[in-house]
Amino acid sequence: MDMQIAGEMTLHVQEKETIYDALKRHGLYLAAPCGGKGSCGKCKVRVLEGQVDSRGYGRMQKEERAAGMVLACQSTLSTPLTIEIPKESKLVLGGRIAIAAFKDPAAYLTSYGVAIDPLVKRLSLRLPPPSIQDNISDLERVKRAVREISLTMNYSYELVSTIHDALREGNWDVSLSYSKHSDVSAEALSLFLPDRCKRRFALAIDIGTTTVVVYLVDFATGEVIDIGSTYNSQTRYGDDVITRIVYATEGGGMDDLRDAVVGDINTIISSFMDKHTISSCEIDGAVIAANTTMSQIFWGLNPASIREEPYIPTVNIYPVWKAQAARLSINPQSPVYTSPAVASYVGGDIVSGILASKLYKNPELSLFMDIGTNAEVAIGNNEWIMTAACSAGPCFEGSGIRHGMRATPGAIESVKIDPTTLELSFSVIDGVAPVGICGSGMIDAIVEMYTTGIINQKGIFFPGKSPRIREGQEGLEFVFHTDNVVHRDIVLTQVDIENLIRAKAAIFAGVSLLLNEVGMPLEVLDKVYIAGGFGNSLNIPKAIMLGMLPDLARDRYVFLGNTSIIGAYLALMSDELRREMEDIASKMTYVELSVVGGYMDEYISAMFIPHTDMTRFPSAVNR
């Protein structure tokens, strides 16, 4: 059945397909942090003409329903439809995240001083046609030509089963793709005819617990041709890795989870192929960067032991396997490289991030923090790296926060409260009507409420302090915005604030303990690299004031954004950087915070704004 997006395009919707899935299949992503199970109420669309069949409305308000809104993930078509997609329903991921250096990944790659030497190489073979005098077999003819590159080449069954026809169709002029295992051995991948699959693309893939980002890369030049991103559909089975492991192992849902994320990636791939007129044989390599659980689920490896003491992953250093085994819809013989992990809670995304940050190249000590669905920290230099995971949870990404959202248009991203009048002002991403609050907005809000005395050091409201404090469904809440049209207020509740303080305490305790382990004072840190969804919108002084980041001068902080995808990109384009990635992983020492003495003390001490020990936040004292 056809569905028209008013003023834009018309697309075909399959039987029983939800509006959400149909849009996704056409590369139009709606916000759906719940993964499309109907609970977050964010994928609203307005029905202008036609009838839909809706299973449910989630948290949608009466007024919205009256105005013709439905949840796209819960609705199928009863008749042909015309819809309108409200701005706040559209998913915009990653756009604001990259720092300048990463805007041109190919240029950033050259800053490492390495040549482009991608995961998959091609060798042109112009073979002499066979004759009675030169009647060696097809495979031996290829091997003879390949001898010039001095590698022991492994030839898979799948490759050899195509060789007879390929050599003759190509009139003995073909190219062979291969990837190196080491300096001496390699894997032959596919044979290509001169007139087919000439262009070469590859994928850098970041599988986050919450979001999936895919770079489409020109495999010859390193140019990033396109970027696709979506929410990780596994979210419908749980917000965090622990819930998903439970679902996989106790709920028998391993296949569901695997299918969900592989499906997300394949949906992005298929929109790339449509948009750029690429056939699947032209995409012949991929690098995955993900945390340990996401990597294992992607490959269908049982993650049960990740959540049980002593927290053992199935694999840290992945062999290179093929796209076929990964179920990616690219050339099935393509190698898929997985960024190596360090431990169950410090995964390939962090190793990838360290590669992208260059922390491992500098003699000076630096701190790396990746604040995403969870927070991981690392301290080190060109000689050693210590790392730990903080159980911070995903609330800075909006999850578990009543009106929380990612830093996309409509998010309140900064907040000011006048200390005298207590008057509130805020700014919204893209200047549209506010839809929710993103991480930086939450941090601003708590710090402003604390410094103006609306909340105390523990984050508890002083009820009479502001007329914006009111009794809500879950106790007291602070109202940022009221909307009399659709009656959708934006608030931060007492519960929200407590969640945020717990999260920031976990992060700070992690950093403190890691510095303790190293036995070095904070001041020796040359740089603090901030990676993750926050990106440029994080206000460093405010985050310090909150007690989340260590109290260091602003100029030591460097925003990096999504370093996981950049590391994946670097590993895709350079054998040398892929080796460096493995060196990084083997160099990183994992510290299990829960068994290091003093963690609970550090955590409890950090449960104040900014901290119980104010000598650790001199700038907060002196402001």
Next chain:
Amino acid sequence: MDMQIAGEMTLHVQEKETIYDALKRHGLYLAAPCGGKGSCGKCKVRVLEGQVDSRGYGRMQKEERAAGMVLACQSTLSTPLTIEIPKESKLVLGGRIAIAAFKDPAAYLTSYGVAIDPLVKRLSLRLPPPSIQDNISDLERVKRAVREISLTMNYSYELVSTIHDALREGNWDVSLSYSKHSDVSAEALSLFLPDRCKRRFALAIDIGTTTVVVYLVDFATGEVIDIGSTYNSQTRYGDDVITRIVYATEGGGMDDLRDAVVGDINTIISSFMDKHTISSCEIDGAVIAANTTMSQIFWGLNPASIREEPYIPTVNIYPVWKAQAARLSINPQSPVYTSPAVASYVGGDIVSGILASKLYKNPELSLFMDIGTNAEVAIGNNEWIMTAACSAGPCFEGSGIRHGMRATPGAIESVKIDPTTLELSFSVIDGVAPVGICGSGMIDAIVEMYTTGIINQKGIFFPGKSPRIREGQEGLEFVFHTDNVVHRDIVLTQVDIENLIRAKAAIFAGVSLLLNEVGMPLEVLDKVYIAGGFGNSLNIPKAIMLGMLPDLARDRYVFLGNTSIIGAYLALMSDELRREMEDIASKMTYVELSVVGGYMDEYISAMFIPHTDMTRFPSAVNR
């Protein structure tokens, strides 16, 4: 529906399954050189009770039909059935073929002075269980333990996807199977729990154009536990490799051919598993020896170029691939090694045969002849080997000969004609009533008819010479046996004799030309190894008299029987012998007889009994 074999067993027949297939599925093989397409008329069974539905009766005679005979391959059950299987319908393959040394392959293996070092090895891993202090991943834990054998081990996706559960179910006490690529690199195959798949079996497989033979081997001791054999079901698509290549490439029948032979092997495997209570995971390795076409079809590799000048195989030296790719129903991760081929018409069966003959170990020059569905010859020593294929065709196996058959019970195997009375006498294998003539019987018969003047030097009958010469459907024929009960006479026709002379001429011309190429006289040959279906029943002086074998003293001849399967067995049980097999293949120089000057002359000269040049057969002159 049930089918009872009178006085023996009752078995279940599936819907639409032929009697032939049902018997085969239960390990009861009937003779069916046509591959079960109803044309040879040899798989007769007698219906005692019940009704069958028969599509056709092939060459079966009226009297046989009247006596309740049907063709098993053409008949399905209409009702439950009781049948009787006549002795001559039963397939007996290989029983008489092995020479003494090969009766105990494990003992023969030790005669090479190599240790048992099979294709697949097992390493017992008693791993320390993980702890917070020793929290490396499962794969790294296995790798750490494997480090002791100093091999770079490749870990496949399939293996790693089982590792989490296997280690825990086995309580960290498992064994790892692996095979070596070289002295430094290896492939990890499967993990085994201590209480499962403890026994270890492997298969040596000889895929002949006409027959398939499988050895079930104890992988630890080398003992041959059982031997299974059957006709190659590809025969239904053609008798020889050329017809099958045409069927594969022009008839689109590649999958049919592949399924046929893989099905034959899997049927034998399944009867082994039933008989010896083996589970498929316990069979974890296989070696295939076959001619070039059979090897390629087994692996599904396009054989088209084998039959077109310049006769190019797709692969001569096969990589080791897995049972999964081969579609063999054993442990899917098992390595399957394929004996290397030399050229399109000198395949892995011959290389395997040279290994089994030890020709390549001796400083003296020897001749190796494999006379089966085709004939291949090789001359050489421990320094060099020259080889060629003769287009002899399969008539010595009975194919294309009116009453030809293999050397199984009921075959006339030797013939005498009294020079004075011209009285005929013959002996039949197992002393039963004669059913047909096998290769040795044909050779005897022609030589006896020639020396008694019944045929001339060209093989043409002198019509009045014997009352046994009569006019048949295809011209003159010689009657060996008349049967007044079933009216089934046994004859050798003028056409049969011409076919046999063409075949022997092709073989002799091949040997002559190869000796010519080497520039050495016949007398330097230290040994002549005879491999193939003839086995012990070949009468050497008669074969010399026919002009098929070179005129050398009887004691230089050594019968070897099926050397292809023995070579496969040796390669299965010893890495060193597998390397020697590859050395043999690379050492063998292929001579394309059709382009060597003088082939046609040699062939025409050999079209006489024994030869136009009688000086080459002094023993025939002097007898």
